[in-house]
Amino acid sequence: MPTAADIAAAALAATSVPTAADTAEALADLADVAGHTSTLLFNYRRDHPDAPDVEQALNLEQTLDVRAIALRAQAVKLLGSDVGLALAQLKDAAQKVDDFLAAEQKIEGRLVLASSVVGLAGAALVGDAGGILSAVVAVHAALKAA
């Protein structure tokens, strides 16, 4: 039979503010997704050099590379600025993008999604909760449209 103290402790644990290590891991997760998306675009360019959208793919790929580097550097620095609930949303969005990329083979969908990942990475680097949540909405919209 849990005591009142146990229940209170469990409630506190469930609502605790993410630690700096959580933040670092969330940034590292997003960097992985950005890097993975960039690699898929790179492979697309290499395998379809005559495709009409290779230029767009290259631009997105280079932007994602820079974002992945910045996210990893930021993760090491362990910013420490709590993004609260936005952090859980960010992790969830990163996972959904990764799942989508694993299943989706059409490049059109990947390009749309890659743009939204660029936006999410930018928001995560700024560390502003409002910006992250807006970017998460854009990722969900891109997932739906793709």
Place this chain on the structure above:
Amino acid sequence: MSKRLLIAVLAACLGGCAAQMQPVADFGAAANHVAIAYHPFAADMGVSCEQRERYVALANPGPFDDAAAERAAAATCAPLKEAGATAALFGQALGDYATALVKASGAKAAVFDADLKGLSGAAAALATKDGTPIFDSSKVSAASKIARAAAALFTEAKIQVLTRQTLADNHDALVVTVDAMKTYADRIYTGQLTTTRGVMTGELDRLVRASTAPTQSEVESRLPWRYAQAAARADIAANELQARRVRAFDKAADALVAAHSDLIANFDKIGGARRLELVSEFVAQAQAISDDAAAL
């Protein structure tokens, strides 16, 4: 008590004390070995990033100048080199603490003795980072704490004799420091390795496809793609080995924390040739990192 008897008792006590500290010496040497194994992870993140950039540059249309591609990759990946140097400080703090424990134990480490050097000065390096946004402040405090404890063990004669309290006082800081090292190694550095490997394996597949020579007369023109496969395979193998070393480091890091707890819990129970099980397990895990590294 006669003077001769007193000397004999003191000699016995000293011998006993040294024997009692053998697990501490072995723990310290193995912990230092883990810190040494971690060091390349910190330095390699930028290198791995540059490697990926160069593979991409090789495959891009337009003119290609190898030297220019190298410079561009270095510039693009510079933030990761800087981050790696920062991450290295955690390992330095652990290495200093571990080295100081060996010295304070009064015993000679049975393993990894050749690895042991003096202090790296992590305490001073971390002090300059304190109060800046380089690290989360609680982690800087933890790494600084064990680095300062190391400096104290080395320089303050009054605490040359290791006590259970010294270990207990630094345990939480040790756990936080090792946890930060694990986060860096298995979340951030491994992510970079995976990203780089993705590009390299794709390129290797294309090299294999481009190497097809339907007739004998076409073999000559395909040779560059055939030769290039060996270099790409070696790069991928080195990348995979680093990933395995991170996994071995991860296990050793967990064993390190468990062994440190074991030393605290059994500080006054160990004696003579008796070994602590968790310290022995930790030494074995630290050895496993070296075994795989020998293949590099």
